[in-house]
Amino acid sequence: MNPENIYSEDKWLPFNGFSPLIKVYRLFHDLTPEIEFIINSHTFPVTFKKNKFITSPLHRDKCAYLIINGIARGFMKEDNQEITTWIAKENEFVGNVSNFWDESEPSDEYIQALEDVVAIAVPYTMSKLLYLNYQVVNYVSRKMTQLHYLQACERALISRLQSAEKRYLRFIKSYPELVNRVPLKYIASFLCMRLETLSRIRSKLAMQFTEIHPS
Amino acid sequence: MNPENIYSEDKWLPFNGFSPLIKVYRLFHDLTPEIEFIINSHTFPVTFKKNKFITSPLHRDKCAYLIINGIARGFMKEDNQEITTWIAKENEFVGNVSNFWDESEPSDEYIQALEDVVAIAVPYTMSKLLYLNYQVVNYVSRKMTQLHYLQACERALISRLQSAEKRYLRFIKSYPELVNRVPLKYIASFLCMRLETLSRIRSKLAMQFTEIHPS
Incomplete structure (x- = not known):
């Protein structure tokens, strides 16, 4: 067909x-x-x-x-x-x-x-x-x-940035439309880090954001 | 000028x-x-x-x-x-x-x-x-x-291959003309590994080669 x-x-x-x-x-x-x-x-x-x-x-x-x-x-x-x-x-x-x-x-x-x-x-x-x-x-x-x-x-x-956090921060900047659409396991793989590392970085960043912008 | x-x-x-x-x-x-x-x-x-x-x-x-x-x-x-x-x-x-x-x-x-x-x-x-x-x-x-x-x-x-040895083996295959021309510290950086890791991998591969092809 x-x-x-x-x-x-x-x-x-x-x-x-x-x-x-x-x-x-x-x-x-x-x-x-x-x-x-x-x-x-x-x-x-x-x-x-x-x-x-x-x-x-x-x-x-x-x-x-x-x-x-x-x-x-x-x-x-x-x-x-x-x-x-x-x-x-x-x-x-x-x-x-x-x-x-x-x-x-x-x-x-x-x-x-x-x-x-x-x-x-x-x-x-x-x-x-x-x-x-x-x-x-x-x-x-x-x-x-x-x-x-x-x-x-x-x-x-x-992928060559040495710190995992820097890789994720650059991902947010370079691919803002993907951050909340792509399953984390694929973002982690794309950024050469384990899923646990990515989750830890995201939690840390969320906490920092809450401290700066308390509700 | x-x-x-x-x-x-x-x-x-x-x-x-x-x-x-x-x-x-x-x-x-x-x-x-x-x-x-x-x-x-x-x-x-x-x-x-x-x-x-x-x-x-x-x-x-x-x-x-x-x-x-x-x-x-x-x-x-x-x-x-x-x-x-x-x-x-x-x-x-x-x-x-x-x-x-x-x-x-x-x-x-x-x-x-x-x-x-x-x-x-x-x-x-x-x-x-x-x-x-x-x-x-x-x-x-x-x-x-x-x-x-x-x-x-x-x-x-x-850069996304998980094992450092695989990254170096792929480097040899993809960039054969560069292997013996580029200072190791730059190859290590390009392949996201420490210089010591690259040196270790190269020694290991050289040893394996000697075992297969004894002089």
């Missing part, structure tokens, strides 16, 4: 009549009607129930996903331990980009919905088609990849 | 007559003579002595650097401790890209030469000029930024 057929021509009805990917692209540059037509035709909405896998190493995915509602995490497995490497929310892309960019290298990453997720599937074949034929898409994609690069640098930095 | 003037028209003599940046761009796409002329005119060779800063938060740099010879590291300061966030070698770019991409956000990153470094300075003004006028440069830059993104993801992953 081809998921595109599920939605047929009505697929964009719940999204004001067009693919939300167009709105994201337009943040960086105007698009021609031709490009918008291709995006509307090739992308399609998908949903993933909470805790379900969006993609896994066993399943070489052919799409990236633009999250419209919900949050998701990426993780790897190391000796039966899961290591959360990133957490994404609305208007962010998730997917095993290395599948697309470097087809020789299968990714060992899992992507899991942490809430019920509504997303737009963006087939890699469409991205290739756009890159080849529409230079403006290379411009837009360069800008978006730069943002992803800076986000990845932040993930590489936060 | 404008560094471009130091080299005048002979600046590319030690580099087979043209900017090495052209060779890097050409790995991804052919260039027009016009683009090559702009690159040859605007980029210029620079050198940094071992241990000198290539850039620092105090100095809002106007260039990225393509390393031709030598290695460099990026680091941040946290409570008088230096945290090494990346190490780069020949044919890699270094620079505070956030200075260029997001001018509102000054970076708190230092970049230091770990060997005598020969590099090509790539002024951000030139990159902007190329992006605006030559679509193929957006294509090339998109491809290069994708590589940088994957490298940043690797840096974010390696």
